[in-house]
Amino acid sequence: MASPRRMGSPEAKNRAALLDAAEQIMLEEGYPAASSRRVAEKAGLKHQLVHYYFHGMDELFTAAFRRSAERGLRVQAEALKSAQPLWALWRWHTNSLNAPLWTEYIAMANHRKGLRAEISYYSKRFREEQRWIVDRALRSYGVDPDELPAVAAIVLLTSISRVLVMEEELGVPDGHAETVAIVERYLTKLEGEPTVG
Amino acid sequence: MASPRRMGSPEAKNRAALLDAAEQIMLEEGYPAASSRRVAEKAGLKHQLVHYYFHGMDELFTAAFRRSAERGLRVQAEALKSAQPLWALWRWHTNSLNAPLWTEYIAMANHRKGLRAEISYYSKRFREEQRWIVDRALRSYGVDPDELPAVAAIVLLTSISRVLVMEEELGVPDGHAETVAIVERYLTKLEGEPTVG
DNA sequence: GTCTATAATCAGATAGAC
């Protein structure tokens, strides 16, 4: 049963402004601070407009995540075109500025099941896109797929980088330099020194 | 300037009950649901008692984290006595039931600076305790510390296991079996097959 | 699309009696 309430179009400028504001607050103060009123205020709008553009906060957060994930997929697709896809994957994840945002979404997903399904769906899409490109690359480097399957290489690279970024933010850099050295030594063995472009 | 308010002793039974209740709610519904009123209710107490035992929610969360971290240090110390410390570390982190709780605390730390310092402090203590034991083990296995420093081995093991647990919860198990196989193959090469005890 | 106005609920915190 559809809601009788009116609803703003997805293309509206103010809708995007609300999503921007939500993400900014989530980053600066954590997702519980991203209330309808504060989000609207940061967007320079009245708080009631949140309910005009979204059925509720759940829908707003889901929309924000989806938009951010779609952007990420486009950026990743571009990065994976590199002649050194492993380096590209590694660099992208270790530099990624929106890692903190993902942390917020994952924490939020613990009690917002709609968001949880969304994160699960996009995580799989990210991994699928990486998979065949990395698989092709590893084979061309002469890596035995039984020794190191592409999915495993991906999980390893992304896990390590994700935790490094997270700990860096927390101010716990112990062992990071040594770990990065090991990973990058291996990447160099496979793909050579990273090129700038 | 100290608060003039009265305060319950840290040994009080109800204080512990409040901490238990807070952790349980955090796990089930996420940390924003752990309000003073809901925590007290779950502990079977009146909500005003939260303010008798703690100066505020910040203090409650910090106390809950510290208690949980101290417990973790004791469990880890026991685990690291194993003849196979790397296996122990790996198994402990991949099975750890309180990984979700840590996710909550880390998300919370983004806007509660007291908690942030606490997490940083304990993360370092965990890593220090692991360090010399893993270092001694790796040397006894004949591993070159320049090739694989103990800190790096620790960061690698804990990063990978942490992300595996997190993704498992999200329902994204893709590539996990392959990754676990690679890690465990390496652990077996160093420490042999894991013993049950 | 955007506004005013309003309802219902919940939060953290404190004073003071018992």
Place this chain on the structure above:
DNA sequence: GTCTATCTGATTATAGAC
């Protein structure tokens, strides 16, 4: 230690005018 009572402010959400 625990209670009643109370204060103050924030939150989501809706109806209906403009």
